[in-house]
Amino acid sequence: MALNLPLPPHLSARFGTDATGELVVDGSREEFAEASTERLREAVLRRVGEIAASAGRPVQLMVSDEEGDWLLVVHPDGSIGDEEPLPEGAGDEEAAAPVAAAPVAAAPAASAPASAARAAGAGQETPSAPVTLLPRPAPERESFLYVENPRPDRAKQGVRGALARAGIPLAPSAAELRERAELDAVSRHWAGPRTIAIVNGKGGANKTPTTALLAAVFARNGGAGVLAWDNNETRGTLGWRTEQDAHDATVQSLLPATDTLLSAGARTADIGHFVHHQNADKYDVLRSNPTMLATEQRISSEDFDRLHEVATKFYRLVIIDSGNDESAERWLRMIDHTDQLVIATTALGEHAEAGALLLEALMQRDAQSARLARDAVVIVSQSERTGPASDVRRVAAGFEPLARRAVTIPFDPEMHGGRLSFDTLAPRTRRAWLHAAAAVAEGL
Structure with a gap:
């Protein structure tokens, strides 16, 4: 059933630490209470998705919680986008540069006097000098050990954590990083x-x-x-x-x-x-x-x-x-x-x-x-x-x-x-x- 809301509606949500919160839609207040803060956030975001579907266009949601105030975009299909710009190419893996093979040194050419002596030998055998083969250095390469390829750090707590679990690559807040440390x-x-x-x-x-x-x-x-x-x-x-x-x-x-x-x-x-x-x-x-x-x-x-x-x-x-x-x-x-x-x-x-x-x-x-x-x-x-x-x-x-x-x-x-x-x-x-x-x- 379509809602008679002006386009675009003005939406704001506030989450408390006791699993209660509120959603304000163009000045009209809706209160929520759930068994956990995670369920609270899911319920509010689900309600905002319904409003976006009714409006037939994405809506902006101002979120306030213990981590601060920030904007989200909620689309009619229920998907959620972050208004904060993300670094380009975040999470992409760098292609490994090919390792160039070390050049093989050419064998040294015989000196001119030695060649002439062999040509003028007239059948006289000259004992050849022993040849010493020097070991070639191994080509340079990267070690297979201790190759760091860390996964991008994602938020696990609060609204940011809920959105990260939904597939939006949000980094942890400063408060979450302090708690982890x-x-x-x-x-x-x-x-x-x-x-x-x-x-x-x-x-x-x-x-x-x-x-x-x-x-x-x-x-x-x-x-x-x-x-x-x-x-x-x-x-x-x-x-x-x-x-x-x-x-x-x-x-x-x-x-x-x-x-x-x-x-x-x-x-x-x-x-x-x-x-x-x-x-x-x-x-x-x-x-x-x-x-x-x-x-x-x-x-x-x-x-x-x-x-x-x-x-x-x-x-x-x-x-x-x-x-x-x-x-x-x-x-x-x-x-x-x-x-x-x-x-x-x-x-x-x-x-x-x-x-x-x-x-x-x-x-x-x-x-x-x-x-x-x-x-x-x-x-x-x-x-x-x-x-x-x-x-x-x-x-x-x-x-x-x-x-x-x-x-x-x-x-x-x-x-x-x-x-x-x-x-x-x-x-x-x-x-x-x-x-x-x-x-x-x-x-x-």
Whole structure:
């Protein structure tokens, strides 16, 4: 049924991040809601194709999404064209230039005196000189190995990704390229184990969520071999906020078994008796015992060394939730074993000030601690729904002179109380944690 639309109709579409959007046709607004952002874009583009078919001519569509504003042309047959000019010959393969054969050197002619001597020999035989054949060099050619013929890079996300899958050769946006680079950074494996310490002397500064969610990002992208270790002797809650296996083992259970686990006969799976695997997020948790008094679970420097030796034998990446007592032997020994320091804080003044004072104190402790402080990453989380985002950015900016990087995490109710699970976070929170983990990975 033909639509009574003026020609050409004025069309614009806006896509949200929650699988809802709208199409405006000459001022008339049509709202869309789908199960996914990809289905949303397909529904809107299908509707615009109907409008183009009804108009009997191509129509222009202004698209607005998280990547910006840009124009498309939608034809009556439903095909879609990009208004942005594409490079000529994009994707064409260059014809391989023929390899010229190397010229063959002619045999040297006999010298004139030698010819004359042979002619005047009058039957006298002259012994011929031995002929030495020099090897001819092989003709130059291109190697068959390491011939790069990469496929043209195409967008995979957003509207550009949907159009690329439909056959329109759109390149990735700058935002998609940044995300790809950060995914690559957190997926790498290093030569030898690495230890990350999550620190702040003030309780409630978001150390435990930072430990668990960084572990989830590294394990989900880089594969197994990530341990989150609760090094807290004053009611550490990492075990409460993560999955528990069929056993109830803690650090105190592991300590008497260190000799056995460090022996040549220990098997990789033996560590499973003492840690708790996170099925969805792919990392393991070494719990403390929050039901015991601190005086009953002191760990000496020597004990920590043994525990760390076990951890780095079985895991490629160890992320330690430090606890709050910066004077404890286990806390100070943790710093000695750390490769990358992370200050966890919220936008609250007392949390941020405690983190800053800790960095300044470490600068004075020794050379190793000073290096860690200078190269630290600060992760500032918005702890209150009503707190302005400007507070988080202000705190992050305040740490920039003290640390290597300062990044921010938006408010997310899934981070406040209950079990921590990466899948339950909002998309923008997951993206922020990927950005934070990539900043940490730079120091490993």
